[in-house]
Amino acid sequence: MRILVKFLKNILLFFLALFFLSPIYIIIANSFKNRQELYENVLALPESFSFQYYVEAMDKMNFLSALGNSLYITTFSVLFIVVLSSMTAWMLARTNNKLSNIIFMTFIATMLIPFQTLMMPLMQLMGSITNTLHIPMFNTREGLIFMHVGFSSSISVFLYHGFVKSIPITLEEAATIDGASKFGVFWKIIFPMLKPITVTVMILNVINIWNDYLLPSLTLTDTGLRTIPLSTFYFFGEFTIKWNLAMAGLMLTIIPVVIFYALAQKHIIKGIGEGAVK
Template sequence: MEQDSRYRVQTLILEVVLVLVGLLFLVPFYFLLSNSLKTFGEILSDAAALPGSLQWANYKAGWEAINFPSAFKNSLIITVVSNLLLVLLSSMAAYQMVRRPSLFNRILFGVFVAAMVIPFQSIMLPLTDITSRFGLSDSLWGLIICYIGFGAPLSVFLFQGSMKAIPLEIEQAARVDGAGTYGVFFRIVYPMMRPMYVTVIILNTLWIWNDYLLPSLILTSENLQTIPIATYMLFGQYTKQWDLALPALVLGILPVIIFFLAMQKYIVSGIAAGAVKG
């Protein structure tokens, strides 16, 4: 009885600590939401206070200031196309590496793993030079190709671990029934790896949607700006339009938060599947 009571007390303390930690992570959202509904003067005078009156007009002004429909369209195209190509190419590459364990494939997988630890800052200048030489600068497709290159190492790594958990006997039975390589992949492997597909899409979406540095290097035209770049334009050397930037930030992160909350149940199952070694 005493042990059960001690267990309940420890569980209660742990739950209280976790709730407090969770509330701590929500503090930045409080500052973002509350200040997005204030006047510029209220933001400067006391950023921690609640708004005196809700300035919903800030959202309309922020919407127009960053040309939100155009920025949203560009971000959506880049994120969706990059994700589709990343999951397709990375999963097929990982399948080849797992099912054809040659020396070349082992070396290639090692290169993918090594690429994950290369600092992006060390290749910024060569990247801008190469994209300019190949006519990929100031182009959505050029940015998408860059995202595929930078996102492939982690995606291949996750898919490779998940592939090892699929029994080879299932694929062999499908081949006996007449299925080819593509038939086995899309009819057998893909359905069994769906949690990992969703996991890779979620992780890449959070990265690509919120990325500022890579689009700022590749895109220069105003009509090609993504949401992070368009929002950054509200911050100049001498002026910082907080009353417009904060509502724009809320509008920018809202779609990806909704997407994450709708899909986050697949993260744990997908990463757990990728951690299984054959």
């Protein structure tokens, strides 16, 4: 009897979670249906499996180009964030003076600022940088990466700073006596020890930057530079009536996320938990 109850509970929980994900089923099922099938019953399994809509959506969304842009922008943004904010956080944590305190507090305080408060003046400033210094901030992936690094710096420095404080300083001191430069000490001794928090910083920023819509929508107008959220937005503006095509398009955007989740599930859940609690 007890075993049966436990078994039923297991099944129940599984189906509850499955029901939770039912919208995903609905997209998959309808992405294969032709128009008539879709209007007959949106909940039924497709009768014919045709990848026609995937091919069409891929073409209309310019999916491969968007995927490439998203990968490029996310990878380099996260790379710069990890390198620059770990270096900064270590220096700030290990140099106990007024300046370090002020800089660190400024990083913390700006975490309070919502993006909407900064977006318009940021665009003005980027415009003047483009015009006066002739550095193209708009319509370049590098310009967007620059801005992503800026927006992610507060939380990343904050997370690294907390972690550095928990590492005993004696190791570094021993290395310094041995004649290693600060650069060597950091990259050879400190950075490898930061690995757990580096994973957290990477995960948090990958999720935020990959999914960000508003900032790229303001800085990238060139269609060839669109990221996945951007191309999804424009795709939906044009094809909402053709739901099967739209569903195939949505599935395409979800696939990379599922792959990322499957590869790094343990790290993601741990990283999210740590990032939230700190």
